[in-house]
């Protein structure tokens with residue numbers, strides 16, 4: 001981290017950020033930039049994100065040494081068991097594809113990322129989702145440059161439904177995502193202060 005505040009220290013154990021990457025190219029590189037600013041991140045990479053990562057990632061991007069990466073290699077999403085060990089203080093899903101948002105809204109958890117979202121909810125871990133479908137007309141970044149995209153009514157309805165979930169903050173821009181992360185950091189700092197008397 002860059003501001004000197006520890007991320008999620010509680011009872012002597014360092015809790016971690018969970019960050020789930022989907023195969024959405026919308027603000028993909030910006031999401032990677034934000035991950036690089038955090039310490040103690042567990043990165044959950046959907047099978048689609050693993051492919052898209054290779055199309056968008058710049059050669060020299062290096063994640064902090066404290067970052068652990070979990071890929072979609074098991075049918076039952078084995079790494080999400082860690083949500084039950086109290087490891088995570090926050091889950092961030094950014095960027096969240098239309099596919100993942102739709103599954104999350106309807107309670108489907110058949111991928112690594114949708115499982116993270118479901119288990120975070122069941123373990124009362126606060127979740128921040130950067131949904132990629134936020135307006136009927138948008139510009140998005142394809143691997144070869146910006147292109148227009150027109151999210152369908154179903155996509156926009158799903159984003160709206162996600163906003164009704166308990167303990168879930170839906171953000172619609174990188175500025176809002178930064179704000180939500182800062183709010184979490186402030187909450188973590190106050191929690192640590194209270195724990196230390």
Ligand SMILES: Cc1cc2nc3c(=O)[nH]c(=O)nc-3n(C[C@H](O)[C@H](O)[C@H](O)COP(=O)(O)O)c2cc1C
Nearest residue numbers: 022023024025026046048049097098099100111132
């Ligand atoms: C280069 C590239 C960019 C993509 N960008 C988006 C996007 O911005 N939004 C989206 O919903 N899907 C996008 N997709 C499609 C998703 O990768 C696809 O729906 C995938 O099934 C999502 O799986 P996941 O939600 O498990 O990660 C993109 C695919 C490719 C190859």
